[in-house]
Amino acid sequence: MQIVLFDDNELRINFYPLSLTRPVADLRVGILTIAEKWSKWLKLPVSYLTAAYLQPKYPLADSEEDILLIKANICPDEALCDQIISLKYSEKLSNGKGFIAAHTTVTELRQREEFNFDGYRRINYDHAIACINYPEDIFRQNGEEIRKDFSLLTAGRVSAALSSTNTIIGDHIFAEEGVSAECSTFNSLKGPIYLGKNSEIWEGCLIRGAFALGENSQVKMGAKIYSNVTVGPSSRVGGELNTCVIWGNSSKGHDGYFGSGVMGEWCNWGADTNNSNLKNNYKNVKLYHYGLKQYRDTGLQFCGLIMGDHAKCAINTAFNTGTIVGVGASIFGNIVPPTFVPDFSWGVGESAEIYELNKMFETTELVFDRRNRKFDEIEKSILKEVFRIVGKQRT
Numbered sequence: 117m118q119i120v121l122f123d124d125n126e127l128r129i130n131f132y133p134l135s136l137t138r139p140v141a142d143l144r145v146g147i148l149t150i151a152e153k154w155s156k157w158l159k160l161p162v163s164y165l166t167a168a169y170l171q172p173k174y175p176l177a178d179s180e181e182d183i184l185l186i187k188a189n190i191c192p193d194e195a196l197c198d199q200i201i202s203l204k205y206s207e208k209l210s211n212g213k214g215f216i217a218a219h220t221t222v223t224e225l226r227q228r229e230e231f232n233f234d235g236y237r238r239i240n241y242d243h244a245i246a247c248i249n250y251p252e253d254i255f256r257q258n259g260e261e262i263r264k265d266f267s268l269l270t271a272g273r274v275s276a277a278l279s280s281t282n283t284i285i286g287d288h289i290f291a292e293e294g295v296s297a298e299c300s301t302f303n304s305l306k307g308p309i310y311l312g313k314n315s316e317i318w319e320g321c322l323i324r325g326a327f328a329l330g331e332n333s334q335v336k337m338g339a340k341i342y343s344n345v346t347v348g349p350s351s352r353v354g355g356e357l358n359t360c361v362i363w364g365n366s367s368k369g370h371d372g373y374f375g376s377g378v379m380g381e382w383c384n385w386g387a388d389t390n391n392s393n394l395k396n397n398y399k400n401v402k403l404y405h406y407g408l409k410q411y412r413d414t415g416l417q418f419c420g421l422i423m424g425d426h427a428k429c430a431i432n433t434a435f436n437t438g439t440i441v442g443v444g445a446s447i448f449g450n451i452v453p454p455t456f457v458p459d460f461s462w463g464v465g466e467s468a469e470i471y472e473l474n475k476m477f478e479t480t481e482l483v484f485d486r487r488n489r490k491f492d493e494i495e496k497s498i499l500k501e502v503f504r505i506v507g508k509q510r511t
Contacts, residue, residue: 118177119154120222122165122231123188130250132406133424133442133459134380136502139166139174141188144348144363145254146261147269147310147328150191156268157192158184158201165225169501172494177222185225186217191246191261199241208236216241251422252403252414254378255359259307259344262326266290266308278302288325297321306343330364342375350487360420365487377420380443382483386431393420393437401438404456406506411455414438424459426480426499443502444476459506473503 121141128135134143141151141164148156155162163177164170165185177183184200199209200217208218218233246261248254266288276291278284279298286304291297294314300321302309307326316334317323323341330349335341338354345357348364355368358375362368366379370387377391394417395401401419402411423441430448441447442459453464462471477496484491 117160118179118181118183119158119160119162120165120177120183120185120225121151121154121162121188122185124231125167126407127187127189128167129407130405131248133440133506134251134254134378134422136443136459136505137170137380137425137498139164139170139188141166142174143248143254144346144361145191145248145258146263147265147330147346150188153192153265153268154186157194157197160184164188169498173498176225179222182219182221183225184217185220185231187215187247189247189249190216191248191257191264193246193264195243196241196245199239203239206236207239208233209239209241211241211245216245250403250414251378252376252416252419254361255344255376256416258346258359258361259326262310262328262344262346263308265328266310266326269310286325292331312349333364336369348381359418363425365489375420376416376418377422379421379423380425380427382426382480383423384428384483386429386433388431389429389433389435391421391435391437391439393418395437403438404440411438426476426483427457429453442506444471444499446471446476460503473500 123140127140131140142149151162164174165176166174203219205219209216270290276293276295278291281299282297283301288304288308289302291311292313295311297317299319300317302323304325306324309325310328312329312331314332315329318337320338321335324343326344327341328346330347332349333347333351336354340356342358344359346361347353348362350365351362352367352369355371356373360374360377362379363381365381366383368374368385372389374391376393401414401416403414405412419438421435421439424443426444427441428446433447434452436455439455441457444459445457445461447453447464449464451465460471462469481491
């Protein structure tokens with residue numbers, strides 16, 4: 117038995133630019149990605165059914181075994197896992213909003229054009245479901261997902277010891293092997309704090325849960341981490357962070373505020389970069405939607421920045437409330453960036469140009485080298501296809 121997490125074009129577009137370079141199930145919310153959650157909950161291998169250009173990096177199971185097909189934007193919990201694992205072949209699980217999961221085979225998947233599974237016996241699911249539908253749901257639900265992931269990852273385990281130079285408030289803190297932390301304050305009264313393997317917290321940091329720090333990541337001196345923050349693996353952060361998610365392999369290493377937002381992979385913020393997350397008139401924030409080609413009302417008063425993979429900005433960049441930054445954008449100049457910075461933009465304002473792929477690839481190879489990773493042909497092919505897909509957005 118294996119798990120297959122699937123998304124369709126409509127679902128992926130809702131999460132652009134974050135899902136231009138990865139399946140929806142590879143989005144991080146809480147400590148883990150959605151795919152990692154399902155694998156740990158059900159103790160089964162996971163594969164993906166997603167856009168064709170993403171499949172070489174995120175392959176579909178090549179197996180004749182039965183599979184549990186699950187919609188990619190749904191986050192697991194105990195009740196839902198119990199119901200899904202009990203499904204028999206040719207049964208599907210649904211609720212009032214539609215399809216959730218089915219017990220089927222890869223062979224049958226390949227023969228279907230739609231995933232409504234007409235003819236399957238329907239099982240109704242009457243409990244609440246945690247799912248994400250738009251990018252802002254990632255930071256909105258991050259605190260609760262940190263709590264769930266924390267319980268999943270630490271059950272029956274004992275935390276590594278932290279140095280006595282730290283101040284520990286509350287008892288919901290877990291440090292994996294190799295964690296280094298000195299002269300910092302950890303307050304877990306409002307939510308758990310999870311410190312990944314070989315992560316570092318430098319001197320003078322103030323950290324309040326819920327907070328998750330990924331493996332091999334660093335929090336620099338004097339950082340202030342408010343609640344509901346996730347910093348994914350191999351990242352470096354400083355300054356202020358509040359209610360935000362950094363996927364991983366990204367740097368916000370200097371002073372500046374990042375709040376009510378999501379940052380993808382391989383991003384970099386210049387020193388003293390800030391984002392606003394509240395409008396001066398306190399009205400709802402709107403975000404650009406790629407499919408609609410217009411702005412949609414999030415219904416949120418607090419909503420900051422959504423930044424796609426490989427995006428970078430210069431020192432002293434000031435992002436307005438409700439800004440979308442596309443994949444591969446390089447932001448610099450003496451004006452405030454617009455609230456939609458198209459993918460592969462080079463600069464902003466009247467002087468903005470298209471960031472040509474060959475030049476972007478030169479930079480990306482250097483970025484990968486810094487983390488001992490190879491920028492291979494699969495990575496290049498994904499970015500080439502993204503460049504083609506978003507061409508109309510840039511014009």
